[in-house]
Amino acid sequence: MRFSLIIEIARALMTARIKQTLVAAVGVTFSITMFIALLGFMNGLNDLLDGLILNRTAHVRFYNDIKPNEQQPLDLSEEFKDWFNVIRSIKPTVSRVSIYNNEAIIRTLQADKRVLGVAPKIAVQGFFNVGNVDLPAVLNGIAVEEEDRLFAFSDYVVAGDFMDLKYSANSIILGKGAADKMMADLGDYVQLTTAQGNRVLLKVVGYYQSGIGELDNLQSYVSLNTAQKMIGETSSYVTDIQVKLYDFNLSPGLAREYSSIFGIDADDIQTVNAQFETGSQIRSLISYAVGITLLVVSGFGIYNILNMMIYEKMDTIAILKAIGFSGSDVRYIFITIALVIGFVGGLLGLIFGFIACLGIEQIPFETEALPTIKTFPVDFSPKYYLIGGVFSLITTYFAGFFPSQKASSVDPVEIIRGK
Amino acid sequence: MEKKKVIEAQKINKFFFSPTKTQVLREVSFSVNKGEFVSVMGKSGCGKSTLLYILSTMDTDYEGKLFLDDQLITGQSSEKLSRLRNEKIGFVFQFHYLIHEFSVLENVMIPGLKLNRKSREELEYIALEKLKVFEMQDHALKKANQLSGGQKQRVSIARALMNDPLIIMSDEPTGNLDKKNSDLVFGIFRELVVEFQQTMLMVTHDLELAAKTDRTIEMEDGRIISA
Numbered sequence: 323m324r325f326s327l328i329i330e331i332a333r334a335l336m337t338a339r340i341k342q343t344l345v346a347a348v349g350v351t352f353s354i355t356m357f358i359a360l361l362g363f364m365n366g367l368n369d370l371l372d373g374l375i376l377n378r379t380a381h382v383r384f385y386n387d388i389k390p391n392e393q394q395p396l397d398l399s400e401e402f403k404d405w406f407n408v409i410r411s412i413k414p415t416v417s418r419v420s421i422y423n424n425e426a427i428i429r430t431l432q433a434d435k436r437v438l439g440v441a442p443k444i445a446v447q448g449f450f451n452v453g454n455v456d457l458p459a460v461l462n463g464i465a466v467e468e469e470d471r472l473f474a475f476s477d478y479v480v481a482g483d484f485m486d487l488k489y490s491a492n493s494i495i496l497g498k499g500a501a502d503k504m505m506a507d508l509g510d511y512v513q514l515t516t517a518q519g520n521r522v523l524l525k526v527v528g529y530y531q532s533g534i535g536e537l538d539n540l541q542s543y544v545s546l547n548t549a550q551k552m553i554g555e556t557s558s559y560v561t562d563i564q565v566k567l568y569d570f571n572l573s574p575g576l577a578r579e580y581s582s583i584f585g586i587d588a589d590d591i592q593t594v595n596a597q598f599e600t601g602s603q604i605r606s607l608i609s610y611a612v613g614i615t616l617l618v619v620s621g622f623g624i625y626n627i628l629n630m631m632i633y634e635k636m637d638t639i640a641i642l643k644a645i646g647f648s649g650s651d652v653r654y655i656f657i658t659i660a661l662v663i664g665f666v667g668g669l670l671g672l673i674f675g676f677i678a679c680l681g682i683e684q685i686p687f688e689t690e691a692l693p694t695i696k697t698f699p700v701d702f703s704p705k706y707y708l709i710g711g712v713f714s715l716i717t718t719y720f721a722g723f724f725p726s727q728k729a730s731s732v733d734p735v736e737i738i739r740g741k
Numbered sequence: 742m743e744k745k746k747v748i749e750a751q752k753i754n755k756f757f758f759s760p761t762k763t764q765v766l767r768e769v770s771f772s773v774n775k776g777e778f779v780s781v782m783g784k785s786g787c788g789k790s791t792l793l794y795i796l797s798t799m800d801t802d803y804e805g806k807l808f809l810d811d812q813l814i815t816g817q818s819s820e821k822l823s824r825l826r827n828e829k830i831g832f833v834f835q836f837h838y839l840i841h842e843f844s845v846l847e848n849v850m851i852p853g854l855k856l857n858r859k860s861r862e863e864l865e866y867i868a869l870e871k872l873k874v875f876e877m878q879d880h881a882l883k884k885a886n887q888l889s890g891g892q893k894q895r896v897s898i899a900r901a902l903m904n905d906p907l908i909i910m911s912d913e914p915t916g917n918l919d920k921k922n923s924d925l926v927f928g929i930f931r932e933l934v935v936e937f938q939q940t941m942l943m944v945t946h947d948l949e950l951a952a953k954t955d956r957t958i959e960m961e962d963g964r965i966i967s968a
């Protein structure tokens with residue numbers, strides 16, 4: 323069978339009904355445009371919201387948890403070994419929160435091919451002393467450059483230069499909420515009492531704003547050295563080792579692996595932040611559902627126009643069959659019409675969808691909570707264009723399937739006799 | 742010399758089931774030889790068109806056997822029948838069925854394009870030659886719906902000839918034309934038979950035309966009464 327003939331006939335039938343054909347194509351264009359715009363926008367927002375937490379969270383965090391010893395003296399006793407022992411009111415032991423031999427651990431992690439980077443951290447509890455009020459504070463002692471490289475620290479420093487934390491001793495970047503409460507300006511000094519009772523004066527070199535109010539009220543940042551000095555520890559004192567991986571899906575495995583090797587506790591991002599994944603999955607599910615609904619509706623448009631065309635062109639179908647076109651030839655003709663409408667409409671839809679996304683990206687979107695965001699976020703991932711394109715062809719194929727089935731089973735004798 | 746049979750019907754019975762079971766064709770047997778011009782006559786409703794649709798392979802719901810070019814075609818798949826129809830049978834209807842979206846030339850070419858044995862250029866040349874036979878070459882580029890009734894009928898005969906079929910079947914090809922056009926079309930048929938030894942089977946009401954054919958098959962009530 324000469325395929326060009328099928329196309330030629332399909333084209334002739336379409337040009338004969340050009341207006342309806344265009345309407346059907348515009349339907350596809352519209353739904354694909356909406357599909358792309360919707361998914362691009364939704365997933366842009368998703369990425370933004372996820373990024374809010376996920377970008378700043380270590381994929382794996384190693385630390386020593388404070389918990390009761392699993393092996394109580396009674397369990398070690400030979401005498402009660404075979405007994406069922408119940409002990410009440412166990413208290414945690416004074417285990418060290420600092421990670422033993424952390425330099426070796428960091429070196430081992432850095433050598434791992436899955437690991438993008440490692441940043442040590444010290445968490446220090448304390449109070450800011452403002453007049454006669456004490457504000458609770460959590461100070462993170464960080465390796466400034468690593469923290470920035472792995473967790474985009476500088477993005478959230480809204481005033482001052484984050485590198486000052488490293489270069490000037492006893493400096494602090496205050497959480498925006500805490501800074502507002504204390505009315506601390508850049509260059510001011512704030513007094514802090516650590517949980518151990520040490521008093522220190524810290525110079526404010528910047529503000530930190532994450533967009534999550536609770537964090538901004540509580541968290542402030544100092545350098546690793548300053549933190550160690552504040553609590554009177556040596557430079558080998560580190561309470562957390564944060565690891566970022568190339569592929570964060572590997573985090574549970576890596577956490578388990580090293581946790582047992584080093585004998586320390588490990589959290590991975592997937593376990594801790596499972597709810598974020600669920601939220602974004604549901605959001606994209608909704609956008610897919612809306613997009614596909616639109617496509618199905620436009621599919622009905624194509625279904626209608628094809629049915630009408632077949633009804634009007636019964637004579638033509640009868641002649642073609644009398645001349646020697648088989649049922650499947652006739653079916654291909656109408657499937658071709660459907661696919662051409664789907665392809666052209668879909669392609670235009672992808673282009674308009676892209677333009678719509680560019681437009682959305684220009685709309686200003688400024689919010690206190692998101693200092694780095696100036697306009698609406700849009701995800702331009704080619705994935706959605708691929709899905710949109712494939713779906714436009716699939717729906718048009720199915721929309722064309724039944725009408726073309728009908729056309730292929732037209733009995734020419736009935737039509738010719740009917741004249 | 743024994744004449745070669747182009748088409749042969751053996752004991753064809755045809756029933757219609759709606760509204761009630763009625764037999765439209767009864768034990769119809771006959772054959773048409775190569776180069777023969779045969780006409781079929783009979784009262785309205787005696788089953789001429791029904792017979793022709795069966796012979797053209799478009800209607801497959803019948804009893805009996807049908808041979809085309811000495812090949813049994815009863816019971817063949819519809820794909821196979823389509824191909825046979827395309828290659829070996831030319832059909833001319835009472836109402837000039839042309840495809841209005843295409844030009845006259847394209848309409849004539851379509852059976853050739855479908856057969857797909859020759860290049861487009863060759864087919865265009867052949868189609869123009871066919872149109873010349875009917876003095877329609879000047880209208881080749883017109884759209885099919887810009888022609889008069891007689892012209893359309895000539896084009897549809899040209900189309901039936903496109904693949905040089907074994908046989909041309911026509912159902913009252915002049916039924917819708919005035920005397921002048923009807924004579925013209927019949928003249929062309931005659932010429933095709935005489936000059937190109939084209940085999941023809943024509944259903945007609947017109948006694949005068951039937952008399953000018955080689956042989957007339959007369960039907961009555963679904964039966965052949967004289968062949």
Ligand SMILES: Nc1ncnc2c1ncn2[C@@H]1O[C@H](COP(=O)(O)OP(=O)(O)OP(=O)(O)O)[C@@H](O)[C@H]1O
Nearest residue numbers: 757758759760765784785786787788789790791792
């Ligand atoms: N689809 C059908 N269902 C039932 N009966 C039919 C059907 N088609 C035709 N008939 C009947 O079959 C008989 C033969 O019809 P046919 O069209 O073959 O007649 P004809 O000889 O061609 O008549 P005319 O000269 O008027 O064209 C008629 O009695 C007609 O009513």
Ligand SMILES: [Mg+2]
Nearest residue numbers: 789790791912
């Ligand atoms: Mg008839």
